[in-house]
Amino acid sequence: MAGVDGMGDGYTDEPRPRKRKTGVVALIAVLLVVLIAAGVAVGYLFSLKNSFDQNSQSIESAFPTSDRPDRTDESADAINYLVIGSDSRGGSGETEDLPRVPNGGRADTMMLVNIPGDRQSVNVMSIMRDTWVEIPGRGEHKINAALAFGGVPLLVETIESVMDVPVDHVAIIDFEGFKSLTESLGGVEVNNPRAFTVHGGGQSYTYESGPITLEGDQALRFVRERKQFADGDYTRVANQQLFMKAVMARFLTKETLTDPGKISKIVDDFSPYVAVDDEVDAFGLGKLGFSLRDVRTSDVHTFTLPNLGTGRSSDGQSIVIHDPATTKAISDAMKKDDLASYVENHALAN
DSSP: OOOGGGOOTTOOSSOOOOOSSSHHHHHHHHHHHHHHHTTOOHHHHHHHHHHHHHHOEEEOSOSOSSOOOOOOSTTTTOEEEEEEEEETTOTTSOGGGSOBOTTSOEEEEEEEEEEOTTOSOEEEEEEOTTEEEEETTTEEEETTHHHHHHHHHHHHHHHHHHHOSOOOEEEEEETHHHHHHHHHHTOEEEEESSOEEEEETTEEEEEOSEEEEEOTHHHHHHHHOOTTSTTTHHHHHHHHHHHHHHHHHHHSSHHHHTOHHHHHHHHHHHGGGEEEETTOOHHHHHHHHHHTTTOOGGGEEEEEOOEEEEEEOTTSOEEEEEOHHHHHHHHHHHHTTOHHHHHHHTTOOO
16 A cells, blocks of 8 residues: 555555454553452443544554564563654644654654563653664664654664664554643643743743643643754653653542543543554453553653764754664663663663
């Protein structure tokens, strides 16, 4: 099938088939543990499942057919998710530079989520979209150009070649969905490290330093903004990490988890903005969700793949300079299934 703008396999403007027993049901399986604890009737589960079936998207052919990194014995039980944050509104406004993703947005953010075998923590590593790396078969480019060249499979292949660890699953989340999510949750609180003001679209938002509550358009502008910061994407990525942890903190409360109506609204509002690969297994994710039942927000470590700062490519592009030595050290930690210790020992966590 022809891809969007000639981008190749993995991209299409045509609707993907809805999955009946894979990614859609998988997320419901994770919620199953919560719902059982809340004493919710079985019929309610079917209602949630139907909501996902009708609204969520599926990523077909998300993985490369080439040779892929082997998993070490030490990391046999670890799981790695590639999370692509897209922005249907165009993110920073540089839409001509942002490759498209299957559900119609632009690839604005990439995170590699590592779940260790002991299930005692979750490690979320952001990868700067302008990181200058070798894209298999295409030469050196910004890492997110892999999406434009070959869709999700080539991005997976590129990240696997850079990190030398396997990507097990892929999820795409449109940041527009976080707007409705914050509204469903009644707002989320972040500790904003720097004050800034955003103007545009006939609306202005001022974000004071310190604890602030984000909801709706205000939350969306917080995670999208980069032009107000001298370091651009660096601060935006840090703000996105703050926001995602705040969402988790708000969701993982007794008030939310024991409120079937609130969970139902979250499912209805957020599912249209989510796409997952068709290799997700419902039983496996349900088991994963149960195994992570003791994880709290303090056990979620967010950091950015270290780099050597910014520079210019030979053809004049503004780029983030890749740090192969530190990347290898992180890769080695992942292969030993000890990334949490590495992050802590090197003070990488935000």
